[in-house]
Amino acid sequence: xxxxxxxxxxxxxxxxxxxxxxxxxxxxxxxxxxxxxxxxxxxxxxxxxxxxxxxxxxxxxxxxxxxxxxxxxxxx
Numbered sequence: 563x564x565x566x567x568x569x570x571x572x573x574x575x576x577x578x579x580x581x582x583x584x585x586x587x588x589x590x591x592x593x594x595x596x597x598x599x600x601x602x603x604x605x606x607x608x609x610x611x612x613x614x615x616x617x618x619x620x621x622x623x624x625x626x627x628x629x630x631x632x633x634x635x636x637x638x
């Protein structure tokens with residue numbers, strides 16, 4: 563695995579992309595079993611403070627790849 567694909571690098575890249583779109587990347591501070599199995603991230607609109615992605619079945623249900631794909635789709 564290269565440095566470019568390390569979790570911290572990907573998280574920073576996604577956080578920068580979200581910030582450009584006016585969205586906050588939120589991470590779960592106290593994960594439960596569901597979050598540990600899949601997910602751990604959620605997106606919140608910076609202006610309205612409403613959750614825009616990652617709260618479908620439970621809070622912080624999105625993983626980092628899904629968040630990045632969603633942000634890239636919003637950018638288009």
